[in-house]
Amino acid sequence: MSNIPTELRYASTHEWVRSDGDGVFTVGITEHAQDLLGDMVFVDLPDVGDAVTTGDDCAVAESVKAASDIYAPITGEVIEINSQLENSPELVNSDSFGEGWMFKIKADDPTEVEGLMDAESYGTSIADE
Amino acid sequence: MTLLNTLNLDSDLAQQLELEQQLMLGYKQCINTTNSLWLWQATPSLVVSKIDSNLKNFEEAKLYTESQGLPVNIRQSGGSAVIQNDQVINISRIYIQDDPITIQQSYLNMCRPVLDVLKDLGIEAYLGSVEGAFCDGAYNIVYQGKKLAGTSQRWLSVPKSKSKIILEHMVIVLKKDYKLWTKKLNDFYRMAGSTQSFKDSAIISLEEIKGDITTEDFCKKLLTEYA
Numbered sequence: 001m002s003n004i005p006t007e008l009r010y011a012s013t014h015e016w017v018r019s020d021g022d023g024v025f026t027v028g029i030t031e032h033a034q035d036l037l038g039d040m041v042f043v044d045l046p047d048v049g050d051a052v053t054t055g056d057d058c059a060v061a062e063s064v065k066a067a068s069d070i071y072a073p074i075t076g077e078v079i080e081i082n083s084q085l086e087n088s089p090e091l092v093n094s095d096s097f098g099e100g101w102m103f104k105i106k107a108d109d110p111t112e113v114e115g116l117m118d119a120e121s122y123g124t125s126i127a128d129e
Numbered sequence: 130m131t132l133l134n135t136l137n138l139d140s141d142l143a144q145q146l147e148l149e150q151q152l153m154l155g156y157k158q159c160i161n162t163t164n165s166l167w168l169w170q171a172t173p174s175l176v177v178s179k180i181d182s183n184l185k186n187f188e189e190a191k192l193y194t195e196s197q198g199l200p201v202n203i204r205q206s207g208g209s210a211v212i213q214n215d216q217v218i219n220i221s222r223i224y225i226q227d228d229p230i231t232i233q234q235s236y237l238n239m240c241r242p243v244l245d246v247l248k249d250l251g252i253e254a255y256l257g258s259v260e261g262a263f264c265d266g267a268y269n270i271v272y273q274g275k276k277l278a279g280t281s282q283r284w285l286s287v288p289k290s291k292s293k294i295i296l297e298h299m300v301i302v303l304k305k306d307y308k309l310w311t312k313k314l315n316d317f318y319r320m321a322g323s324t325q326s327f328k329d330s331a332i333i334s335l336e337e338i339k340g341d342i343t344t345e346d347f348c349k350k351l352l353t354e355y356a
Binding site for chain 1: 282291
């Protein structure tokens with residue numbers, strides 16, 4: 001069973017969201033998702049300043065097995081990306097909830113995050129995968 | 130499974146990649162609902178992945194490669210660069226997967242029909258990695274330690290659904306002269322500032338294994354097996 005931190009919120013497409021305060025949220029992919037994808041070789045991140053809408057494909061994670069889209073879990077503006085991933089995409093595998101974060105979004109509506117799954121719901125949703 | 134024009138020979142690489150992209154978007158927007166599979170060959174060209182397009186000197190390498198008569202296009206699926214011409218045949222398959230599936234299972238679904246066709250031809254091939262082969266991966270089709278075919282995938286999620294849209298792609302080496310293009314690949318990577326290098330000795334063609342089967346007959350067998 002994957003580690004699913006209880007303080008985070010989750011999208012059905014396996015992105016996690018952490019509140020940094022002031023309407024800023026950090027986004028990454030879950031341990032379960034990185035496990036499905038396998039060893040990461042490349043992460044194509046959005047540009048700082050990009051406006052993203054919930055459900056937009058805004059990044060691509062490419063592993064040794066396949067390339068897979070990453071979706072914006074909330075609507076807002078990308079204000080920071082994890083440039084460490086450019087040279088160290090393996091951080092997504094080794095520390096998916098920490099150093100493997102992908103980008104930060106300044107939410108148009110911070111309450112939108114409340115519509116995402118909590119850890120228990122996400123755990124249930126991936127139980128049959 | 131919808132077989133789309135089933136066999137497109139001498140097509141333009143950019144058009145094929147556009148077709149893949151449009152079909153995937155169609156599935157995502159629920160315009161397409163049936164699965165698609167088709168075989169195709171492209172005029173001489175180089176197809177690279179997004180990783181390659183981020184190499185330090187990619188633009189210079191692209192210009193150089195195009196000056197050598199090989200247009201360069203970026204594909205959606207992963208892996209490394211592949212030369213396209215009439216010495217290989219491509220299989221593209223796009224489908225919606227509603228039930229959970231692993232990437233490994235998806236590769237096996239893609240490779241099994243090809244392995245079965247090869248077996249019917251008396252060719253005992255298997256899946257594995259081949260050191261030094263272009264676009265190497267765990268799901269190459271291998272014959273006697275040499276790469277006969279390579280595979281890659283692209284996955285999309287369907288909005289508000291657990292379903293996945295999966296693009297599977299395979300390139301099968303048909304002709305022995307394909308090995309001669311390995312130098313072009315190595316030139317591309319060297320100019321792009323990459324240390325990647327491939328060996329022509331890591332590749333084998335269908336022609337070398339079974340020279341008496343035509344491309345058309347082989348493709349017909351593949352389509353029959355996938356249907």
